[in-house]
Amino acid sequence: MCALLPPPLFSFFFSLLWALPIAAGRTGDGGACLSACTCAGDLLDCSALRWKRVRGEIPAWVAHLDLSRNKLQLIDAIVFAKLRHLNELKLNNNELDSVPDLGPCSSNITVLNLANNRISKVLLEQLQPFQSLEILDLSNNNVAELRATSFPALPLKFLFMNSNRISSLEPGCFSNLSATLQVLKLNRNRLSSIPAKIFQLPNLQHLELNRNRVKRVDGLAFHGLHSLKSLKMQRNGIGKLMDGAFWGLSNMETLQLEHNNLTEVSKGWLYGLLMLQQLQLSHNAIARIRPDAWEFCQKLSELDLASNHLTRLEESSFSGLSVLDRLDISDNRVSFIADGAFRGLSHLQTLDLRNNDISWTIEDMNGPFSALDHLRQLFLQGNQIRSITKKSFSGLDTLMHLDLSNNAIMSIQVNAFSQMKQLEELHLNTSSLLCDCQLKWLPPWVAERRFAPFINASCAHPQVLKGRSVFAVDLDDFVCDDFPKPQITVQPETQSALRGSNVTFVCSAASSSDSPMTFAWKKDNEGLSDAEVHNEAHLRARGADVTEYTTVLHLRQVDFASEGKYQCVISNHFGSSYSNKAKLTVNMLPTFTKMPMDLTIRAGATARLECAATGHPAPQIAWQKDGGTDFPAARERRMHVMPEDDVFFIVDVTPEDIGVYSCTAQNVAGAISANATLTVLETPSFLRPLVDRTVARGETAVLQCIAGGSPPPRLNWTKDGGPLLLTERHFFAAGNQLLIIVDSAEADAGKYTCEMSNPLGTERGNVRLGVLPGPNCESGPNGAAVEEDGWTTVGIVIIAVVCCVVGTSLVWVVIIYHTRRRNEDCSVTNTDETNLPADIPSYLSSQGTLAERQDAYVPSENGSSHQFMASSVGGFYSTQKDMNGLCHLDTGSEVDMEAAIDPLLYHYQGAFGSLLRRGNVYSADSSEAFRSCVAEPGPACLDSYGGSLTHPRKEGHRPRRSSLQGPAELRSCEGCPADADCPPGTAFMGTFGKAAWRPQADAYPAPGPAGALRAVTLLENPYTAVDADSEHEGDGVRSLARDSEAELGCDVYEQPFDGERTGAYRCGAVST
CATH class of the missing domain: 2.60.40.10 (Immunoglobulins)
Incomplete structure (x- = not known):
């Protein structure tokens, strides 16, 4: 008989039989069982007796007393006075209106059931005697509120207060139970809100708030429940879960929110649920799952989203749920499943998609479930699927259960289920199959796999097979006579x-x-x-x-x-x-939203260039410097690009960063660019240290002041703290960075100060020049001649001045006449190489030739006025002594002077000899023709030994044709014989120690009638003295570009003289 009983019933009978002798024994010791009650061991069951009061004396041996389902309204404490062993008391379903007083036995009771009474208040003094109480059930009473003084400090573990009228929870109402309470049930109450941090119960593991009236859960509402494992809030009508609503529940494993009004799933209200494993969200109004919703719930194993309003499953809808085991999306409105929507669900075993509208997913998508490597069960009932292709279930190698019932399937491609090698059940019922040749494979395959008990399929076309089961149709009847499907x-x-x-x-x-x-x-x-x-x-x-x-x-x-x-x-x-x-x-050309602007900053600062553009597709931004990609700042790791901020940075800018920066925005539709100029300001500085110089008397001294700065600084030279008095022996080059003193004398020795300045500041440096006395070159028979030559020169100069003044009118007549008559082109080409001294940087050559005339800005002695000192560089030098030669002192300064007076750097276009070698007198054949211009100076009508003039004179010059162009037309000025030329070799010209330069005749072919002309450099007033009233002030150099089709001849220019000797003939325009 015992073998026929189920285990629970068998256990009950066994306990009853075992308890009978115990009950009999206790009857003798502590009293007999009450006549109307039932005894079993230490249990006394007096339930459902309709007692209004306890009748008889309860035996002292009772430990479990059941007085439920009576009509007790009052409990007499005397009845329980002897119940020293009582630990469980059931008083549920009575008419008590308060917690009864049980006398001394209250301290032993661990379980007290007062459910379904009329208790309206929970008072501290009524519960205070129950010092051993662990389980208290006050469900289905009339309790309306819980105050901070409702519960005393009891070892309570389970508190049930379901189906009361509780509408508010006073802060601290559970504080006295915080040490022991583990389960709290407040279902079916009237709670409309949950105050923040109301549950300060660190040991609570289960909390139920079902069927309340909570519409909104604010952040930190459950803070303090660190040990909570399960939270149930079904059927509350919750419509909004604020960010951090469940913050603090880091150990919670189950969250049930079914039958509410939630509209979306977001990581805001899921924040902090790191251990969550089961999330029940069925029967809500969820229509959206945010892309990063599951960021904090990556241990979720079961997700129930059934009966919601989902219409789309995006690619990121389930990203992060790598350990999800079961996913239920049934009874939604899903009609769109993105490619890769299930990517990442590698551990999913059960997927329920029944009663949606994903027909196109099965019919057209290529392997929509291919990412589900471990899927075992797939439910697709009621999805309006009409056809199944070979790619519909590709990738489901481990699938065991497939349910396609309640779909009007019309066609199934050959071997559509062949990839599911482990398939055990295939559920299919349809009466719409197109029984043509493409379905011929299905009946044999079903029979082979023994799926026939799960499949109910019949034909709808052709008409002769309509209504017949596919398993009853002969295989020869599956033919393709037409194609009714589009x-x-x-x-x-x-x-x-x-x-x-x-x-x-x-x-x-x-x-x-x-x-x-x-x-x-x-x-x-x-x-x-x-x-x-x-x-x-x-x-x-x-x-x-x-x-x-x-x-x-x-x-x-x-x-x-x-x-x-x-x-x-x-x-x-x-x-x-x-x-x-x-x-x-759809494409659109880029347009700038931010354009780079011109920028001027100091060196060492940070340059910030902005550039942003819009277009479609989004344009790519690229930067260039001066049309290329060579960024000095990039090589030196000083360049930073911030794509997020559309900013281009150059930190610690240097002059190397100066340039035009181009921002280019490009997409497939085209490209646009914008430019910005970066200017770096730098205080003046010395690029090379100033070096003292010592030269021998008569040598050339070159003082360097190599300046740096941006903008380029202006240089000013002073001597011994005062203004530098310029003579015909002083020359400037490379923007005043080189001070050249020819034929140095003892008076030139001293301290020279180079002052450079720009708008950012001024820098000064000193260099000392020493002049050593040389051998007495004027001793001997030439000494007296030198002294005599001085007086002779003065006389010749005076005569030349008078001659030129008288001949001024004739000169202008000749100029006008010759200008109109000239029909030949004149051009000068200089092909010599530029040689700079070894201590002069080569880059200075880009700042001007050494022969350019420089203006020295010299402050006056009193400092109240300023004057410009004009140098008297003429492009070649004449002797200052006799015709027999110059004194040559070999002290090494020839190297400097040779480079400083290089023929390419001067404006003189003819050949040069050496001025530092004795007896260098040009003969008549020492010059070569330069196209249509003569390289050798013409008659100057004054002695080559003339000294300084007290008044400036104007000397007219006639052009001379070279031997390549026929006989030279010779004309003389006043003071010279009409039928004779001035001596052709009366001047020393050259490069100070350099061998005579001779151009190749074949390298300068005569220009054609319409030959193109090059720019010609013209000197204007190159010999104007400091105190002379020159007609023009300026650099003294002008480059004139002529149109290649214009007719240009060798014109005459006027040149004032103030102590220089012979000037070079030029082809150019008349000075104005």
């Missing part, structure tokens, strides 16, 4: 368009059935409900049974939102056909 014949094409233009997609299909055809267009796998579509149908050929259908989609004024993949779906009663997906790309 077949795509024209696919839509991928296109690119400009924003604002119109786009058209065309799609065609053919069918042999006269079943009504429906057309639909999808964009990114979603149907277009309000699209402009034009449909038409026509017979493919006359007399044929095949009808061709064409649908045209018109997109007007496309915008960026129009981009996507477009697909047409053509359907009839026998199924749907899906076209290829045609991509539409």
Whole structure:
């Protein structure tokens, strides 16, 4: 008999039989069992006796007393006076209006059930005697509030207060129970809000708040429940869960929120649920799952989203749930599943998608479930699936249970289920199958896999097989005589368009059935409900049974939102056909939203250039410097690009960073660029240390002051703290960075100060020049001649001045006449190489030739006025002594002077000899022709030994034709014989120690009649003295570019003299 009883009933009878002798024994010791009650061991059951008061004396041995389901309104403490062993008392379903007083036995009671009474208040003094109470049930009473003084400090572990009228919880109402309380149930009350931190119960593990009136849960509402494992809040009507609503529940494993009004799942209210394993969200109004919703719930193993309003499953809907085991999305409105929506759910075993609308997912997508490597069960009932392709279930190698029931499936491709090697159950019921040759494989396969008990399938076409089970049709009857299902014949094409233009997609299909055809267009796998579509149908050929259908989609004024993949779906009663997906790309040229601006900053600061652009697709931003990608700042790791801020930084800028920076924005539609100039300001500084010089008397001294700074500083030289008095022996070069003193004398010795300044500051440096006395070159027979030559020179100069004044009118007549008559071109080409001294940087050559005339800015002695000192560089030098030669002192300074007076750096265009070698007198054949200009000086009409003039004179010069152009036309000025030329070799010219330079005749071919002319450098007033009233002030150098088609001759210019000897002939314009 015992073997026939179930385990629970068997245990009950065994306990009852075992308790009988114990009860009999205690009857003798402590009293007999009450006549109306039932005794079992230490249990006395007096329930359901309709007692209004306790009748009789309760035996002292009772430990469990059941007085439930009576009509007790009052408990007499005397009745319980002897119950020293009582630890459980059931008084539920009575008419008590307060917690009864049980006398001394109260301290032993651990379980007290007062449910379904009329208790309206929970008072501290009534519960105070129950010092051993662990379980208290006050459910189904009339308690309306819980105050801070409701519960004394009791070892309570379970508190049940379901189905009361509690509408408010006073802060601290559970504080006295915080040390022991583990389970709290407040279901079916009237709570409308949960105050923050109301539950300060660190040991509570289970909390139930079902069927209350909570509409909103604020942040930190459950803070303090560090040990909570389970929280139930079903059927509250919760519509809003604020961020951090469950913050502090880091150990919670189960959260049940079914039957509420939640509309979305976001990480804000899930924040902090790091150990959550089960989340029940069924029967809500959830329509959206935010992309990062599961960031803090990555240990979730079960997710229930059934019966919600989900319409889309995005690619990020379940990202992060790598350990999810069961996912229920049944009874939603899902019609779109993105590619990769289930990616990452590698441990999912059960997926429930029943009663949705994902037919296109199964019919058209390529392996929508392929990421579910461990899926065992897949439920797809009621999804309006009409066809199953070979790729519908690709990747489900471990699937064991597939349910496709309640779908009107019309076609199943060959081997559509072949990849599911472990499939054990296939549920399918349909009466719409197209039983043609493509379905011939199904009956044998079903029989082989023994799935027939789970499948109910019958034919709908052809008409002769309609209604017959596919398993009852002979295999020879599965034939293809027509194609009632539409077949795509024209696919839509991928296109690119400009924003604002119109786009058209065309799609065609053919069918042999006269079943009504429906057309639909999808964009990114979603149907277009309000699209402009034009449909038409026509017979493919006359007399044929095949009808061709064409649908045209018109997109007007496309915008960026129009981009996507477009697909047409053509359907009839026998199924749907899906076209290829045609991509539409909308482009727009980039436009700048931020443009770089010109910037001027100091050296060492940070340059900030902004550049941003919009376009479609988003343009790429690139930077260039001076048209290239060579950034000095990048090489030195001083360049930083901030893509997020559209900012380009150069830290610790240097003059190397100066340039034009170009920002280019480019996309497939085109490119635009904007430029900004970066200017770096730098205080003046010495690029090379100033070096003292010592030269021998008569040598050339070169003092260097190599300046740096931005803008380039202006240089000023002073001597011995005073102004530098310039003579014909002083020259400046390279923007005053070189001070050249020719024929040094003892008076030139001293301290020279180079002062450089720009708007940012001034810098000074000193260099000392020493002049050593040389041998007495004037001793001997030439000494007296030198002294005599001085007086002779003075006389000759005076005569020359008078001669030139008288001949001024004649000179101008000759100039005008000669200018009009000249028909030949004149050009001068200098091809000599530029040689700089070894201690002069080569880059200085870009700042001007050494022969350029420089103006020295010299402050006056009193400091109240300033004057400009004009140097008297002429491009060549004459002797200052006799014609027999110069004194040559070999002290090494020739190197400096040779480079300083290089013929290419001077404006003189003829050949040079050496001025530092004795007896260097040019002969008549020492010059070579320069196209149509003579390289040798013409007659100057004054003695070459003349000294300084007290008054400036103007000397007219005539051009001389070279031997390449025929006989030279010789004319003389006043004071010279009319039939004779001045001696051709009366001047010393050269490069101070350099061998005579001779141009090659064949290297300078005579220009043609219309030969192109080069720019010609002209000296104006190069010999103007400091105190002379020159007609023009300035640099003394002018470059004139002539049109190649203009007729230009060798003109005459006027040149004042103030102590210089012979001037070089030039081809140029008349000085004005």
